[in-house]
Amino acid sequence: MDVKVIQNCCEPVLVETINASEADELAAAFKVLADPTRLRLLSLIANSPSGEACACDLVDPVGKSQPTVSHHLSILADAGLLAREQRGKWVFFTLVPERVAVLRDALAMG
Amino acid sequence: MDVKVIQNCCEPVLVETINASEADELAAAFKVLADPTRLRLLSLIANSPSGEACACDLVDPVGKSQPTVSHHLSILADAGLLAREQRGKWVFFTLVPERVAVLRDALAMG
DNA sequence: CAGTCATATCGACGAGCGTCAATATATGCG
């Protein structure tokens, strides 16, 4: 919570809540959400009645090539937002709500 | 809320919650948060005791050049996350909590 | 084992973005 006193144009104020490395981490997390294709993938999976979705079912709705969808799913899984489970020939993805909650809580400044 | 039926490898599922344009909008909003410098600026302003901060006081803590800070503040203001108010020679920025809440609510999938 | 289907990886291209130095604009002061 390191807090510093800095001289400004009017009067000294207390500042600094998140440091540089915390900001880097958070920014990287939000960067994962900063792509429409990834948001649609998250939405598709989150709203699937079974709570999971196979990668093969996500290519068409998203309207991107299979390699692109695979790429985005990897990014989402690496970020911890999706859990990956291989079942035979198929790969199923599930939302990780706790991880989503971390980002939601980071926006608790208002 | 347009819902479509799509044939998958196992059985038909109901999918599609956010459409392409909604995803574009949301992604653009998250893209604004996907930068460490902008996050630190938001944090500095949000945690300022007066609730506002003058641009001149944000350059040093952030450790970037004045044009860079000005650039990021413009992006945050254009995104509606910051309110801009000119007072004499200085420009003061305030957090717009309602706008932050919009993004927080978008993460209500968990 | 050969073939098929699902997924992942590779390589390349183009667009977008963060950053800075230099400069412009604008506001206040003497």
Add this chain to the structure above:
DNA sequence: CGCATATATTGACGCTCGTCGATATGACTG
């Protein structure tokens, strides 16, 4: 007016990223 200060704009550079086609890996089937 002329100078100092605060902020915005411009132009350029380098890097990252989303996308695709081609191809590789891997898993089941007959």
